[in-house]
Amino acid sequence: MKVKGLILLIFILLVLVIAGFVGSQNGHLVSVNYLINDFSSQVKMSFVLGITFILGFSVCFILSTVYVFRLKWRITSLERKNKKLSQVSHSQ
Numbered sequence: 001m002k003v004k005g006l007i008l009l010i011f012i013l014l015v016l017v018i019a020g021f022v023g024s025q026n027g028h029l030v031s032v033n034y035l036i037n038d039f040s041s042q043v044k045m046s047f048v049l050g051i052t053f054i055l056g057f058s059v060c061f062i063l064s065t066v067y068v069f070r071l072k073w074r075i076t077s078l079e080r081k082n083k084k085l086s087q088v089s090h091s092q
Helices: 002-024 045-091
Strands: none
Touching: 002 045
């Protein structure tokens, strides 16, 4: 199962690299005035897409990391509780 996950990860990274190369060839200029500083000049579309992707990935990474840590904390607290309850039941 681990080899299958590694192959899937390599495939996804390969697709992202190819998409990055293709997207970097996009030379269209756009004006960004929405919720960010008003740019005095126009910005390349590939730059806007890259920043958007990085921001989205960062938000998802932070949310999933917080979720995993919360679950790990809950597991350890339940293990402590289970250990305490098993010690009480063995002593009686």
